[in-house]
Amino acid sequence: MNKLLKIITVAGAFAASSAQAIPLQLEITQLDWFNPVNGSNIVYSGDDGIAGNEAISWGVPVSQKQSGYELDVYKSTFDVTSDQSFLLGDFTHHNYVMKRGTSIYEASLKMDVTVSTPSIQDTINLSFLFDHTETTNNCSSSPTCSNDLIKVVSNANNQFSFNNTLYEFEILGFMTNGVLSDIFSTVENQSSVAALVGRVNTVSVSEPSSVGIFSLGLAALLLARRKSLKWG
Template identity: 30%
Template sequence: MFFKAITGAAVAVTISAAAASAATVNVSSISGNWSGVTGGSNITGVGTSSITWGDGTAPDSGYDFNAVGTPLTDVTSPFLIGDFVHNNFPIPSGSSITQATLDITVTGTVDGLAFLITESFVFNHNETPNSDPCPDASAGTGCDIVTLVSATGTGAVVSTGSQLVSLVIDGFATSDLVFYTDENQSNTAGIYASFEISPVPLPAAGWMLLGGLGGLAAMRRRKKTA
């Protein structure tokens, strides 16, 4: 097995320990289901966290999403939400998929206020002949190639009063878009989410009020000096 790398659509955000202590982020549920499968024969598991394809005899090739256990309390950014797993096994007959979509949903709270974030990851799948050498320069043969082609979704922004907490599913922790799995092997990649804390912007009227108060203070100082 040779893991080259795979990544999502965003870069994980690093926040200071001081900022992280200003809000408590808890995760109550994580789910990931496979949808929009293209091609393949004897497909099972569409709409669940695991899909397989092939000739219907075990073990079949497939994709899994293994969510971490919940609840997660007082998480720090970034945090693991689950693993994507590619299981590559021979397909004596039948056909392979060419594309599949993984839909992930994460729910939780920030200082007791609810959030929900979603992301869809679209993978292209290239089922190579088992006798072909792997294109990744490893010693294996029959490496199937998985490519992340898009990642789209919605983040969440929670206002705790004086602060905004922005949450997003970042995707995979590494920086490339392609990885290879040798025949009769599995490949695993962690999927992460993160959050960023920032002050709530002061409305324009508030800045005008502060400017007016500053002007009054300056006038008082000038009168005292006179």
């Protein structure tokens, strides 16, 4: 193999390796519920090791306590591999009977995350919109017709650029009994828990080295030509 071919081969191998998305470490630094639509007597709270209010309660109870959401992440710091799903934490819906017109229609969750590799670190701000369907409590058409329904309808503005790669952080849905669903159906007058499933997708990998490879190959070609003219 001549020197020019060796140079281009090595440069090409480097470009191929640099285009691979590498594992990331994520650290959740803050969780906050915000911007509930409708609802009354909104209360925010947080009592775990992560800053912010990871619990939201609402409504005027008919006979028991307020309804609400709560997210308890399994670990504040964890490793992810792009395009593979992972369990983020336990999502709890405290589902109790509220007086008419005092429940929410939706609420958003803000998540501040530090993304890092052994050599690079950055902070990103994520937000997720949870749609809430408050059903009637006296239906009889089916055993589950009075269940409330929750769905993540928007993973808004959750693309982020890191290490020359564009990623997207999304919440896929809720896992109960090993089954993933985009809708969480919760029973009245009790607290229902599901594992929240996330995924960091690789959207695109930039290859700034491609121009460099072309320039390197051209320079090597010119060098080889000069040597040929000199010794020819």
